[in-house]
Amino acid sequence: MMSKTLTYPHIFDELKAQIKDAGLLDRVPVRGSIEMIAIIVSLIIALTTAPLWHPVLLALFLTLLFTRSVFVSHDILHTQYFKSKSLSKKLSYPFSALILSNSSSWWDFKHNVRHHTYCNIIEKDEDIRALDGAFTHQKGNKPFLKKHKYIIFWGALFFMFPAFIGQSYKYVIKHKHWGELGLMLLHWPLIWGTLLYQIGFSNTLLVALVMNFVLSPWLAFGFITNHLGCETFSEEEAKDFSWMELQMRGSRSLKGGMLVHWFYGGLNTQIEHHLFPKAPRFNLLKVQKMTKDFAQKYDIPYFETTPLMAYVQINNAIKKY
Template identity: 65%
Template sequence: MSVATYPDNFHELKEEVRRAGLLDRVPVRGSIEMAAIILSMGIIYAIVLFWDAIEIDSIYKSIALGLFMCIVFTRAVFVSHDILHRQYFKSKSFSMKISYPFSAFILSNSSSWWDFKHNVNHHTWCNVPQKDEDILAMDGAFAPGHTGNKTWLRNSKYLIFWGAMFFMYPAFIVQSYNFVIKRKLWGELFLMLMHWPLVWGVIFYSLPIMDALLVLATLNFVLSPWLAFGFITNHLGCEVFEKEVGEKFSWMELQMRTSRSLRGGILTHWFYGGLNTQIEHHLFPKAPRFNLLKVQKMTKDFARKHNMNYFETSPIEAYVQINNVLKGY
């Protein structure tokens, strides 16, 4: 059984980060990013409404629109995530309400589901199977002692796991609807349902059917792996602890031992939406994404000073590690 080995001195690092102003919320910068996404949605509508006036082959137009929507939707996912962590605004109530335009209208996703699943269970009990359902993915393949025995899944594990990366977005939608219906969150359900006529209804009404289908396919098969290949690097292949063990760890130890950060600079940070600095995000979930690279340097220096292990790999190394764990399933 693992025992706590890290010094319980998180307060020292937190105070250092706080003094540097890296925990200060960023309402102005966050609002600019939100406005940019809303403006981008306006551009999408303009492209759709003036579709025939754009003298480009319809296949190229459809793929280009799908790719542009993918960028907008991806940023909406990351912004909604940041809003719900209250990185922009201090009020949780206001943050929940302001997240709806991005989660419900743009993505048809549930803020309530994400807040419960991610902010409460996952961030509090990271990689603790009794609390964190994320680590039980793929029949518990990444959670020793909680692995199932589905023969059909084992026989096709690589195809199913890596293939599922291309269906992450619809999977999120299904889980969102399941959550809000079970919880009878009818107001949020209504907002989520408005996504279909306001976004896809307009596209399928205005564009030729084959063009609209190509836009949809391009969006899904780029957006889904973009999100999935980002999310899986965060914790899969990291240490997993039973609840009675995790309870003995300090906040810092549990988060650092169950998270993986990725090497890379500004471009990596943009591509992964700040989730590449996963250790820092878990230690300081309210720290704005824009500050996490600076927080990362301070965290690494702090870990080195106190002889703590800091788990960092390249993105490719992370995928190899995940695949190696999958081999043992």
């Protein structure tokens, strides 16, 4: 292990140069555009042919499209497809708002600005303060949460998507992003109004319920493996770390090949994503191999485990609350 954190920036420059020279930081505008267009076309086909589907199958297909849309929106805002931040925002805002009724401005601030800049810093990164700080060394002391901590934490994962939507609306209204709010509101007649017209109320309700209870845990069980149960730091403690060390110590990558990578939307390579947030998702498995080799060369700790063990580690952290 490196004994002086001051050497980390110089080491990171070496790794970054290797990744860049391999072409793994190059944007993928064509591939990204194809993915976006494929989602939009598939969604239009699903909505226009809705009466031909069994409601449960339709819900599962829409869940697949919504999940991919979440990952695509995330990637666009990281400028993984296009170098221009302005263009990325112009594409992400309507894409996310119309398909998901989700706010890109909220996600950009919460995720790109706060989380990536202050990874696992307790006072700054709200993602790590879940369950009254149960995953930090600044735990709260709420009797009700302590008594029902397992039900509350694991149960809440089945409602993550509507919670995200609620936070989106709260953010855009608070910051008076009326244009984005208008796009988000259009989601309801475009998606759900069409379904209501096509398949009626009871089938639309069934689609909505199935979607939520598949989509929410799919996203949630992916997101929680990224940092929960990893090291956390106070602002004062974080001052002693270089940016590279902070990202690597506060993140967890998951073992697995292409199937795991697809299921988690590339977030399984969380260490690599935090070190190189602009690296396209399609390249992250290659980036991971180079990063692991680099970490081994310099004896830098690399936190990686299986998906199952990640959930065990998270549950063990909850036990300590």
